[in-house]
Amino acid sequence: MKFGADALMLIYDRLLERYGAQHWWPAETPFEVMVGAVLTQNTAWSNVEKAIANLKAMDGGLGLESLLAVPEERLAAAIRPAGYFNIKAQRLLSLCRFLHRHQGLERLETERLRAALLSVHGVGPETADDILLYAFDRPVFVIDAYTRRLFSRLGLVDGKRGYESFRGGFEAALESDSALFNEYHALIVVHAKAHCRTRPVCGECPLRDRCPYPGSAQ
Ligand code: SF4
Incomplete structure (x- = not known):
């Protein structure tokens, strides 16, 4: 599976602009x-x-x-x-x-x-x-249900793809940077809770113009 770096960074920039830096993970140690x-x-x-x-x-x-x-x-x-x-x-x-x-x-x-x-x-x-x-500050991309939902709706990946294929696609396309991966995953989670929910709330979504998901343009 291949992602385009430009598309991934455009999504990242849009999410960062909308939600701001999240500074994850919420833990003391x-x-x-x-x-x-x-x-x-x-x-x-x-x-x-x-x-x-x-x-x-x-x-x-x-x-x-x-x-x-x-x-x-x-x-x-x-x-x-x-x-x-x-x-x-x-x-x-x-x-x-x-x-x-x-x-x-x-x-x-x-x-x-x-x-x-x-x-x-x-x-x-x-x-x-x-x-x-x-915990170890390593540049690996976390693939969770939010990530699958968002990127499959955006038409960039088949949401049923295997974990390693999904992860490998992100890691191959993006600069190997744990700070970037940290922030990107946090932003995906925030966006999935705010807009790209199980029943998406597309009206004010910052990715709406890029999204082919049925109903996103209404
Ligand atoms: S437009 Fe809707 S379906 Fe598409 S990413 Fe935004 S919230 Fe998700």
Whole structure:
């Protein structure tokens, strides 16, 4: 799959002009980014915020050692607002044990680090790429449901394309710049919530003149 760099940067510029810089990820530490990346699977961010607030309120706060010391049932109760809390507690603990076992991950080159993250129970491509981009500052493009929806509506990609094909298309077209990828993904999410929703609100969309999606011109 090939994207045109000019088309991608025009979209980026329009979104940046409309919404301003987002300065993601909303977290205080890289570890909090990783926890949030697991908790946000299949749920809205507002639910993740409640779960993270609960984790911060626990004895020892939100840190690798403190989470490892918490019984799984207590961890599951704390993250209940994020949904699928028993599964996510197992996934969080798997990630924590992995981070505890593997010191110096930041020294791995990106593809090796990605492969290592993908070996962790419950970490799929999107979660791994959230962690790579927002916790390790690596230039990987995160493909989530918002990205698929927006770019398929814009006619630039088949929304059913495989994750790696989608990601590779972005990364091949754009300058390999983690700051750009960070901001671009954040802007896509903001735009998908403001306008390009499940039922799109196209009237004031900054991409309307570029969009062939049925109904966008009305
Ligand atoms: S015009 Fe509508 S469908 Fe197209 S990108 Fe904007 S909100 Fe989405």
